Amino acid sequence: MKQFVSVLFLSVLFFQSNAQVNGPSNITFDSSMIKNxxxxxxxxxLQDTLKHEMGKVTTRILKDEDEILFITNVKMQRATSPWIDSTIVKTKDFAPIYHASQNQNRDMAMHYNKGVKGFYLDKKTKQKIELDESPTGSYFDSSSYPYLIRWLPLEEGYHKTIQIFDFNPNAKTGLLKVDIKEVSEVELSLKKGNTRAWKVYVTDEISNNQVNNYYYIDQHTRELIKHEIEVSGRKMVMEKSDF
Structure with a gap:
């Protein structure tokens, strides 16, 4: 179950195509929509018509002229300690600067500066793996792309393939692709009333494109309303309390 949740969270957070692969050097997004x-x-x-709570995911966004900091705190009901991720990107183009992640099983950190350097520490075995890679081209950090989706120029028919760097000694390390496969317009019923939203269908190579992610984003505020996840016949959803 722990491995299953880890894969989902990392997918936490896109269809292979021959389209141009996009990175910070050639992506278009509206940074003015990004707020603290x-x-x-x-x-x-989800099990039939029942919903079983697994935990809560709290995200904090801090933006200044040069950088954006994302801090995500995941508190699973059966975990002894929270899972905390911190990611820093450049405000102008979402280029990666730093990523760190800590949970009860491992710690990891990466610095982006003319390459990628970092480490992965397995807390159970005490094994520490050093990272020193020099990937070519333009790419995002794998933890940042789910945030980026909110501020893309979404419309029906929009699709993009973007490039990310992911560090996972137990799976793949290096450049991977994320596919925004489909964007459609839907109406959601919230406690505060109905709202129009973009439903964004995404898969990525972190999960070998085996996890289907559906992000529901308010058309006007670009607020993330909910995130649906489908993998191996299982269904989950992360949603705000006003849904």
């Missing part, structure tokens, strides 16, 4: 904010999603496992 903090929000919490409740994470549920």
């Amino acid at each position: 904010e903090e929000y919490t999603l409740t994470w549920y496992m």
Whole structure:
């Protein structure tokens, strides 16, 4: 179950195509829509018509002229300690600067500066793996792309293939692709009333494109309303309390 949740969270957070691969050097997004904010999603496992709460995911966003900091705190009901991710990107193009992640099983950190340097520490075995890679081309950090989706120029028919760097000694390390496969317009019924949203269908090579992610993003505020996840016949959803 722990490995299953880890894969989902990392996918936490896109269809192979021959389209141009996009990175910070050639992506278009609206940075003016990015605001300082903090929000919490409740994470549920869906079983028939039942919803079983698994935990809560709180995200804090801090933006200045040069950098954007994302801090995500995941508190699973059966975990002894939270999972905390910190990611820093450049405000102008979302280029990666830093990523760190700590949970009860491992710690890791990466610095981006003319390459990628970092480490992965397995807390159980005490094994430490050093990272020193020099990937070519333009790419995002794998933890940042789910945030980026909110501020892309979404419309029906929009699709993009973007390039990310992911560090996972137990799976793949290096450049991978993320596919925004489909964007459609939907109407959601919230406690505060109905709202129009973009439903964004995404897969990525972190999960070998085996995890289907559906992000529901408010058309006007670009607020993330909910995130649906489908993998191996299982369904989960992360949603705000006003849904």
